[in-house]
Amino acid sequence: MVKLNSNKHRSKKQHWPKERTYNRALLTEEGIVIKSNNINEAYSNLKRNSVSSLGPAQDSILRRSFSNSTSAFHNSGEFSRFNDLESTHTTDETPEKILSNADLDTLETASVVSCITCLSDTHSITSPRTSGDLPYSFLNGKFPINTVIPFGRILHAKYIDRSLSRRGSDIKRKSPRSSLSKTTTGNSIQSVDSGRSTINESFKDAYEFPTSPDLKTFHSNTSFNSELKDVNFNRKYAKKLIEITFAKPRRHDIIPKRLILDIESILPLEHDLVTEILNRSYQGTRRNRKILAIINEFGGKGNAKKLYFSKAKPILAASRCKVDIVFTEYTGHAINVAKEMDINKYDTIVCASGDGIPYEIINGLYQRKDRAAAFSKLAITQLPCGSANAMSVSCHWTDNVSYAALSIVKSKEVQIDVVCCSQPSYFSTSPRLSFLSQTYGLIAESDINTEFFRWIGAARFEIGVAFNILQKKKYPCELYVKYQARNKNDLKEFYLKKHKSHQAWPNFNSYDIDPENEFTEGSSDDFQEITEENFKLKYPYQEGIPSDWERVSPELTKNLGIFYTGKMPYIAADIKFFPAALPTDGAIDMVLTDGRTAVTRMVPILLALDKGSHVLQPEVIHSKVLAYRIVPKGNNTLFSVDGEKFPNEPLQAEVLPRLCKVLLRNGSFVETAFNNM
Numbered sequence: 215m216v217k218l219n220s221n222k223h224r225s226k227k228q229h230w231p232k233e234r235t236y237n238r239a240l241l242t243e244e245g246i247v248i249k250s251n252n253i254n255e256a257y258s259n260l261k262r263n264s265v266s267s268l269g270p271a272q273d274s275i276l277r278r279s280f281s282n283s284t285s286a287f288h289n290s291g292e293f294s295r296f297n298d299l300e301s302t303h304t305t306d307e308t309p310e311k312i313l314s315n316a317d318l319d320t321l322e323t324a325s326v327v328s329c330i331t332c333l334s335d336t337h338s339i340t341s342p343r344t345s346g347d348l349p350y351s352f353l354n355g356k357f358p359i360n361t362v363i364p365f366g367r368i369l370h371a372k373y374i375d376r377s378l379s380r381r382g383s384d385i386k387r388k389s390p391r392s393s394l395s396k397t398t399t400g401n402s403i404q405s406v407d408s409g410r411s412t413i414n415e416s417f418k419d420a421y422e423f424p425t426s427p428d429l430k431t432f433h434s435n436t437s438f439n440s441e442l443k444d445v446n447f448n449r450k451y452a453k454k455l456i457e458i459t460f461a462k463p464r465r466h467d468i469i470p471k472r473l474i475l476d477i478e479s480i481l482p483l484e485h486d487l488v489t490e491i492l493n494r495s496y497q498g499t500r501r502n503r504k505i506l507a508i509i510n511e512f513g514g515k516g517n518a519k520k521l522y523f524s525k526a527k528p529i530l531a532a533s534r535c536k537v538d539i540v541f542t543e544y545t546g547h548a549i550n551v552a553k554e555m556d557i558n559k560y561d562t563i564v565c566a567s568g569d570g571i572p573y574e575i576i577n578g579l580y581q582r583k584d585r586a587a588a589f590s591k592l593a594i595t596q597l598p599c600g601s602a603n604a605m606s607v608s609c610h611w612t613d614n615v616s617y618a619a620l621s622i623v624k625s626k627e628v629q630i631d632v633v634c635c636s637q638p639s640y641f642s643t644s645p646r647l648s649f650l651s652q653t654y655g656l657i658a659e660s661d662i663n664t665e666f667f668r669w670i671g672a673a674r675f676e677i678g679v680a681f682n683i684l685q686k687k688k689y690p691c692e693l694y695v696k697y698q699a700r701n702k703n704d705l706k707e708f709y710l711k712k713h714k715s716h717q718a719w720p721n722f723n724s725y726d727i728d729p730e731n732e733f734t735e736g737s738s739d740d741f742q743e744i745t746e747e748n749f750k751l752k753y754p755y756q757e758g759i760p761s762d763w764e765r766v767s768p769e770l771t772k773n774l775g776i777f778y779t780g781k782m783p784y785i786a787a788d789i790k791f792f793p794a795a796l797p798t799d800g801a802i803d804m805v806l807t808d809g810r811t812a813v814t815r816m817v818p819i820l821l822a823l824d825k826g827s828h829v830l831q832p833e834v835i836h837s838k839v840l841a842y843r844i845v846p847k848g849n850n851t852l853f854s855v856d857g858e859k860f861p862n863e864p865l866q867a868e869v870l871p872r873l874c875k876v877l878l879r880n881g882s883f884v885e886t887a888f889n890n891m
């Protein structure tokens with residue numbers, strides 16, 4: 215049992231200025247700015263910034279201090295030390311262990327700095343992974359005065375300032391073992407209140423809100439801006455004591471942490487501060503998701519259950535998601551789960567698995583009688599617990615489970631294209647939906663025939679491909695295509711046009727909204743109710759190959775090396791096989807190679823897979839298609855659809871535009887830089 219008011223605590227506490235009990239903070243456009251304990255200093259800076267904002271130094275001082283501080287920590291090698299200290303402070307240690315007031319100051323800042331560090335270094339596959347690579351400048355040994363918890367990292371907010379006694383009991387009851395209860399509650403109940411009144415008084419006497427029209431205010435939208443003009447800027451700040459739960463880095467992951475903040479804002483008094491924080495933190499997404507989590511303990515390295523409970527659950531819980539869990543018990547179990555589930559109970563299906571379970575879920579929903587309602591209602595997403603995790607890498611921009619969990623609670627729901635596949639042995643009962651890829655021959659064998667290698671992770675696939683290419687295997691077939699963009703020039707033009715419309719969403723971390731861009735045509739914001747019409751095929755298999763399809767040169771197809779078509783840019787964490795793939799462009803990316811290509815030419819092509827620049831090589835044929843039929847001529851091979859084994863039969867595929875709701879970080883696939891290639 216924790217002693218809340220030990221003498222030891224009190225004697226140390228006596229030396230603390232009362233204002234230090236909680237961080238003070240300011241609500242800004244970027245997030246919540248933690249101020250130094252010296253309120254005069256913090257507000258001097260803020261005021262100075264507003265004045266200097268008329269000049270080129272308009273860039274927020276808050277943002278600047280954050281960036282610089284981040285690099286200071288990383289580059290000075292201090293990051294982990296402060297990270298550890300912060301964990302100590304907010305979990306099990308008493309303030310006495312945190313040596314001095316100066317250290318405490320640093321600590322409070324460091325805790326947020328480490329948060330920010332994580333916010334910028336999001337373990338995305340496009341971010342540098344090592345601290346040495348971080349693109350921040352030095353702060354020359356100084357700690358920042360102000361740092362920001364961006365809205366993109368805030369998981370929850372609630373008031374705790376009803377009354378002194380209620381506040382104390384509330385914290386103790388809810389978190390009896392946390393240092394928040396030990397240090398903050400136990401020692402500081404008195405100082406909470408007296409500290410607040412001190413702040414109120416000193417602030418009231420000394421400061422008024424800066425009147426510069428250029429100061430960035432909490433709201434940037436036009437209605438609020440006009441409202442702001444009417445607000446009397448000389449009125450005093452509204453102040454609230456609020457508990458913020460936010461995602462903070464710990465080693466390679468993020469974990470939820472709490473911080474009690476004395477928050478000031480310039481919002482008109484009738485605005486509820488917690489509501490504003492939550493609205494801003496969950497802008498454009500769904501709060502309090504109702505999740506059905508499907509855990510496949512047999513995917514990847516076999517640790518999906520552990521990954522889910524240790525890395526994902528805390529983030530989902532802190533975000534107040536409601537989760538029911540199903541463990542898959544046999545191959546294909548997830549299909550039955552999706553067929554039989556009560557779609558009214560959930561809005562999100564989270565697959566803690568590889569790509570096989572999302573495939574099964576999508577196809578289970580597709581086989582339902584009420585499939586239109588199911589696809590309208592449910593978002594399908596992945597926690598990366600398999601070996602390739604293409605969906606998570608492409609949609610959440612990460613193969614880290616905790617970051618993917620954050621993406622799940624923060625991402626936009628976007629209805630993406632899927633591909634409908636038909637083969638003679640099953641099309642009459644039910645075609646199959648594919649969200650990721652279809653492949654024949656070389657790649658399919660590399661994927662399917664290495665399944666027993668699952669335990670080595672994504673490398674199994676690369677080993678398989680290299681092995682098959684060195685053997686110079688050929689996979690003869692006939693190929694008929696309905697082109698969207700036949701050659702590389704057309705494809706680039708099409709991509710640039712479509713890519714622009716996918717840049718519409720505000721950034722997940724900074725929420726730098728460009729109002730002109732926010733709802734451009736084709737942006738992922740326009741939800742369409744799914745009806746049976748959306749499932750209707752333009753090119754049913756039984757109707758044969760339409761006359762306007764083109765046959766790909768038999769000279770190539772009788773010697774085919776790679777046949778790979780895809781709808782997502784990454785097929786594994788380091789393999790950007792379809793760098794031009796877009797979520798709603800209505801087209802499938804197709805990559806072909808000639809099996810006769812010299813090994814000396816294939817090696818650089820394979821080595822370019824991580825950058826995606828293999829598609830630029832002259833030996834690689836890269837196009838966008840609306841539909842195709844591939845007729846295999848060889849006997850000893852197979853198809854792989856979304857990593858699942860499919861029969862060696864003719865396969866016809868076409869795009870079903872914007873059918874399947876998924877969660878996309880920032881509303882788009884991970885950036886592939888194809889426009890700059």
Ligand SMILES: Nc1ncnc2c1ncn2[C@@H]1O[C@H](COP(=O)(O)OP(=O)(O)OP(=O)(O)O)[C@@H](O)[C@H]1O
Binds near residue numbers: 599601602
């Ligand atoms: N209890 C189980 N026993 C055996 N197989 C199962 C079980 N549960 C699910 N499966 C099957 O495991 C297969 C692989 O699943 P999953 O996609 O999660 O892993 P993976 O193949 O390692 O990952 P990735 O697709 O990312 O490479 C699926 O076909 C699924 O039907």
